Amino acid sequence: MKAFSSLLDRLVLTPARNGKIRLLKDYFRDVPDPDRGYGLAAITRDLEFRMVKPAMLRGLMAERIDEELFRLSYDYVGDMAETISLLWEGDGGEDIRLCDIVDILQKVSRIDAPAVMVDLLNRFGASERYALLKLATGGLRIGVSARLAKQALAGFGSVEVTEIEELWHGLEAPYETLFAWLEGRADKPEQAALSPFRPVMLASPLDEASLEEMQPVDFAAEWKWDGIRVQTTSEGGERRIYSRTGDDISRAFPDVVAHMGFEGSLDGELLVVREGVVGSFSDLQQRLNRKTVSKKKMEEFPAFIRAYDLLQDGDENLRPLPFAERRGRLETFVGSLSDARFDVSELIKFNDWSALAEMRASPPEAVIEGLMLKRWDSVYVPGRPKGPWFKWKKDPYIIDAVLMYAQRGHGKRSSFYSDYTFGVWTPEGALVPVGKAYFGFTDQELKEIDKFVRDNTVERFGPVRSVRAEADFGLVFEVAFEGLNRSSRHKSGVAMRFPRISRLRWDKPPGEADRIEALEAMLG
């Protein structure tokens, strides 16, 4: 438990992705089976216990400490598990194996839970108590995604992350066969589960200059829809919807799952579609990142799959076939499915690149992000191979905005003002913030902006500084972004998607930056 609790303590405070991966790899290296597997499952939240409730813990504290002192402490700390871990008497100092803790928490009944918790809390120090309380109450949120954990595993075993993704859904905590393989002590575990995830094939951004060497006849073109890429798989009655990184998101989409009465695996785009009309990405967001979904949401925002590819048809693995062949099979396959939930992504006919470029410039629907180009002869392989598939995105939206606030970054950037809030002018002649960006500039530019922020600070609020921003003095950013949504949470009423600084406009007086009306016009 000591190794696990110190891992948690470090992970929550480590901002850098690579730092987190290193901490995880070291943990996998230093901690024996089955503890490391349970630690991993706890972090990816595949291991949860529900027998211990906050009210029960409050009750335990009421027997141990004056109510007033408890209240003062909790007010100060702001987190129940942390407060209890620090208030609990004694320094325990015992180190109990995580697998034993898991065993205890799995078996305990609600009636025995208080006594069991008291015993464990007594035996631990504060840091382990905190980890125990978070684990037992299901409140372990430490900013490590399943994706990141899989990357750490891949790094630990020097294998491709797609290999981990492919295996993941056949595995269970404590993952001993997986670790044995990653350490070279055993063969790769067999994927025996029904409806496993099949690692996704991704496209590279198109460099327009290379079009000259590409033959239009070699490529199929499709619209690139602004939804989320998913894999819908149904085998032997097991129906699953996976995100492109292999997270199982089926539970949030029962409306789609209900219509997955097929044997096979489809690659496609998850969209909100009402009577044939594709909803915006913000419509789709109403359905994302949820564990469950209400009937009302499903009626208001019906989920839909626009199929791009067929990976598995019954017993047959189609991935080694060329795209042209898969595409034919796909059309037949989807033809038999409910057209209220599934259709096939349309192929765009074109003769030369300039004709395609024109279509890209004026797509038929606003929710189209650009084009996809796929070689007719491409087989379906995991990852992002260079050559067979390209994404040719619409040009981003561009506005000129004025730097208003700057915040210090983390890690490498902890002494740089590197996170910027920028705004545009209102009709009243004031600036209203419209977005935040922290990349898009070079290290050299970062230094220049940092100096500008330090030299022109108006006010400080902790790590944030407000910066001089007047009509004739200030710093203008050219900001590129992918789309704009209405937002009631922002004062400006708009929220940008994927904003980044595309250019520094030292030459431009802030008075000439864009006005909010320009953004409102983009909302349509």
Place this chain on the structure above:
Amino acid sequence: MKADELLHPRPEGLYCPVGDFFIDPVRPVERALITHGHADHARAGHGHVMATQQTLDIMGLRYGADFAGAVQAAEGQVNVGGVVVSFHPAGHVLGSAQIRVEHKGMRIVAAGDYKRGVDPTAATFEPVPCDVFITEATFGLPVFRHPDPLEEIGKLLTSRAQFPERAHLVGVYALGKAQRVLRLIRDAGYGDVIYLHGALAKLCDYYVHEGIELGPLAPATVDKGLKDQFAGRIILGPPSAFAAKWAQRFPDPLIAFASGWMQIRARTRQRGVELPLVISDHADWRELTDTLEELNPDEVWVTHGREEALVRWCELQGMAARPLHLVGYEDEAE
């Protein structure tokens, strides 16, 4: 004599009307008795200052030799305007003292900042019997329990091994914490050069002069063309410097902070600290309450910090206590 007549708060600080002096006044006064050299307790510009020799030395280093009209090193019992005054070690930082005042049988000890844990860089706290004990309450909540400082230093050394390409920047206050952390790092067996921000140099030199070995130290200046010379190195500096341009010279800095506040995760996150080291020069809750139990004074006055909880604890023990609302001491001081 009533305790209030011997000492009571005034805007300038704790005042003794009988002896006409202040303890740790926050603005210039004619006569000041000073517990220790931290800036919120020891200010320049008093007419006459009495403190331990080490505190006087430290004030001289910080403010220049002419920081007061006249100075007097505290030794033994001294009569100040009819009040018997003596200084006793507080265990907080080098030179720190509790101040005991006695008049007509009334004994008050103003402890200043103190701690009870072992610290080779400060003389150990001496329990002084008294009628009224004035305690600090910087960490006056039962959630504050400072762990073994050597274990905390172990976290720093582990991180260094785990991230050998990153410069490890440890935030420390210039007086006391810097030297204690250096001493702890040495006690943990680390012998390499440790690099210092310029603001720490003078006081580290002074500690060494006073016989506290700190091992090899060097200024944290960059040699041209050697950007990576700080990879895997330990650098100490005041926390404010980490947000300044000064810190931009280090490769992928990992920010640590040695402070009692680091016990609370939200505080750690707020400050952007990646590696919290819970090392404090103040008494934690256990030390505070143990000290009160040990001294068992007739009355406890609680000052700077979380007075409310400590007063509540005294109430539960049946010990007379009240908060002493002194202004000007920094809540953040550590």
